[in-house]
Amino acid sequence: xxxxxxxxxxxxxxxxxxxxxxxxxxxxxxxxxxxxxxxxxxxxxxxxxxxxxxxxxxxxxxxxxxxxxxxxxxxxxxxxxxxxxxxxxxxxxxxxxxxxxxxxxxxxxxxxxxxxxxxxxxxxxxxxxxxxxxxxxxxxxxxxxxxxxxxxxxxxxxxxxxxxxxxxxxxxxxxxxxxxxxxxxxxxxxxxxxxxxxxxxxxxxxxxxxxxxxxxxxxxxxxxxxxxxxxxxxxxxxxxxxxxxxxxxxx
Amino acid sequence: xxxxxxxxxxxxxxxxxxxxxxxxxxxxxxxxxxxxxxxxxxxxxxxxxxxxxxxxxxxxxxxxxxxxxxxxxxxxxxxxxxxxxxxxxxxxxxxxxxxxxxxxxxxxxxxxxxxxxxxxxxxxxxxxxxxxxxxxxxxxxxxxxxxxxxxxxxxxxxxxxxxxxxxxxxxxxxxxxxxxxxxxxxxxxxxxxxxxxxxxxxxxxxxxxxxxxxxxxxxxxxxxxxxxxxxxxxxxxxxxxxxxxxxxxxx
DNA sequence: CGTGTTCTTGATGCCTTTCAAAAAGGGTGG
DNA sequence: CCACCCTTTTTGAAAGGCATCAAGAACACG
Numbered sequence: 001x002x003x004x005x006x007x008x009x010x011x012x013x014x015x016x017x018x019x020x021x022x023x024x025x026x027x028x029x030x031x032x033x034x035x036x037x038x039x040x041x042x043x044x045x046x047x048x049x050x051x052x053x054x055x056x057x058x059x060x061x062x063x064x065x066x067x068x069x070x071x072x073x074x075x076x077x078x079x080x081x082x083x084x085x086x087x088x089x090x091x092x093x094x095x096x097x098x099x100x101x102x103x104x105x106x107x108x109x110x111x112x113x114x115x116x117x118x119x120x121x122x123x124x125x126x127x128x129x130x131x132x133x134x135x136x137x138x139x140x141x142x143x144x145x146x147x148x149x150x151x152x153x154x155x156x157x158x159x160x161x162x163x164x165x166x167x168x169x170x171x172x173x174x175x176x177x178x179x180x181x182x183x184x185x186x187x188x189x190x191x192x193x194x195x196x197x198x199x200x201x202x203x204x205x206x207x208x209x210x211x212x213x214x215x216x217x218x219x220x221x222x223x224x225x226x227x228x229x230x231x232x233x234x235x236x237x238x239x240x241x242x243x244x245x246x247x248x249x250x251x
Numbered sequence: 252x253x254x255x256x257x258x259x260x261x262x263x264x265x266x267x268x269x270x271x272x273x274x275x276x277x278x279x280x281x282x283x284x285x286x287x288x289x290x291x292x293x294x295x296x297x298x299x300x301x302x303x304x305x306x307x308x309x310x311x312x313x314x315x316x317x318x319x320x321x322x323x324x325x326x327x328x329x330x331x332x333x334x335x336x337x338x339x340x341x342x343x344x345x346x347x348x349x350x351x352x353x354x355x356x357x358x359x360x361x362x363x364x365x366x367x368x369x370x371x372x373x374x375x376x377x378x379x380x381x382x383x384x385x386x387x388x389x390x391x392x393x394x395x396x397x398x399x400x401x402x403x404x405x406x407x408x409x410x411x412x413x414x415x416x417x418x419x420x421x422x423x424x425x426x427x428x429x430x431x432x433x434x435x436x437x438x439x440x441x442x443x444x445x446x447x448x449x450x451x452x453x454x455x456x457x458x459x460x461x462x463x464x465x466x467x468x469x470x471x472x473x474x475x476x477x478x479x480x481x482x483x484x485x486x487x488x489x490x491x492x493x494x495x496x497x498x499x500x501x502x
Numbered sequence: 503c504g505t506g507t508t509c510t511t512g513a514t515g516c517c518t519t520t521c522a523a524a525a526a527g528g529g530t531g532g
Numbered sequence: 533c534c535a536c537c538c539t540t541t542t543t544g545a546a547a548g549g550c551a552t553c554a555a556g557a558a559c560a561c562g
Binding site for chain 1: 323328331332333346347356375378382385386388389390393394395399401403404406407409448
C-alpha cells in the first residue's frame, strides 16, 4: 500500500522521492538532496489519531510529512482546543517544537501518515553545513506563519459562513498544488468537531452552517471527499482572493 | 531624547547596544555582534502610525525594533482588520516579509519607534556566513509563530473577558522582561480600536468589557499607562499559566 | 444486530454586534 | 485661556449570531 514495505526502514530514497516531482516543489541540487537523505533517520508510519508531538514535549524531532494529513493544536487548561493549522504532504512538521526548548502545541495525525524523521540534534548541523537548506527552512517557517496569520484573520474577522468558505478554499488550493484534486474533489478527512475547533465555532453551529453552505451549492461531500461545486462563489463568500502558489522547498 | 542624534545615522554601535544588557537577551560573541553591526544599514526613526511594511510590499527589509511598539496586521478586502501580534523592543520585524516574495501583512508603528535596518539582500549572506545567527533567526521566527498561535487560541476559544485578560497578561510579561515595568505599571499605547482589532471583537464590546475588568479591579489605566492591580486574578481569568521566559537572541 | 460515535435538527438564551448619541480628551487658533 | 473641532471613549437600546441544551438520525464497527 505504501512504499514503506518495499523500501524498508528508510522508505523511498530521497533522490527518488515522488513528492519531489510535483510542481508544488522547487528543484534541489543533488548535493542538497543527499544531505537530506543523510539526515533522515527513519521513515515512520502512524495511524490516524496518533500523537506526532505532544504538548510540552522537549525532545521533539523534525519531520517532513510524506503522506497523509495532520494538524497542529493548542489546548486551554479547561479542555478547549484550538486547531492552529493543517499539515499536508511536503509540509515541515515540528519545526517550532524542534527549535524551541519545549513544544507549545501538539501535533496529531488526521489520517494515516508517513513521516520522514530528522533528528532534532542534527538541525544545528544543517545550519552549519548547508546554508541553502537552512535558508529554506526559515522560508518554510515563514510560510507556515503566514498560513496561521490567515487563520487568525479568519477566526477574528469572518463570520461562520465566511470562515468555512475560507477554510475550504484554502485547503482546496493546497491539495490542488499537490495534485490531490480530481474533478474538483479531494479527500477531506476532517470531522465536524475538528472543523469546529479549527474555526473557533461550536460543533452545533458548525454543523448547521456547513449544511447551509452545502445546500447553497458551494460544495458537496460524500465518502470522505469534498467536491467544490462553485469555486467562484465560495471564494467570494470567503473574501479570499487568489494568490499565486509559488513553488516551495521540500526538505 | 533618543540616542539617534548623538550617534548619527547608525545610532548606537551594536557592541554598545543598551538593549543587549537586558536580561531578556542572550549573550553574543563579539564576532556575532560585529557581523550584525556590519549588516546594519541605518538607524531609522519613525512617528506613531507610520507604515513600516505595507501589505503586499515586495522589497521589505529586515529590522530589529530598537525602541517603541509596533503591530502586524492583515486586512480583508472589505476593510476589516485583524491585528496579528504586537512587537516590542528587541523583536525582529519583517522576517516573514523579507523571506517571502511579497508581504502578506502590514506592519505599523504604534508609538515612535527606532529601527535597526538590515538590507533584505544581505539576509542570504548571513545564512551563508553566520550559521549561529541564522539559527537564531529561525529560532526567533518560531518564537513569533508561537506568539501568534497563542493569539489564535485566544481569539478562537476565549470569550471577551478572557481575551482581554490574556492580552494584558501577555504584554505585561513581555514588557517586564524588558525592564519596562515599574510598580506593576507599564506604558500601554493601544487605542480601543486597536485592542478590538487584536481581539477580534467590536469596538463597543471591547470598551464595555475593558471597563468591566477595570471595575472588577484587575487593572487600571491612566495617562497611557496600564497598572496590573491583580495579576493572580487576571491570569486566572485568562486561563494563562506562567511560562518561563527564557532569554532570546537579539539580532 | 447491538453499541458507541458522529452528524443533524429544534428550541432557548446569552454574548456580541450594530445603531445611535452623548461624554471626554486633545490639539489649534483667536 | 477659552472657543472650536476632531478623535476617542463611554453608555444605552435593540437585534442577531452563535452557544448551549437536548434528543433523534445516521453511521461505523466488532
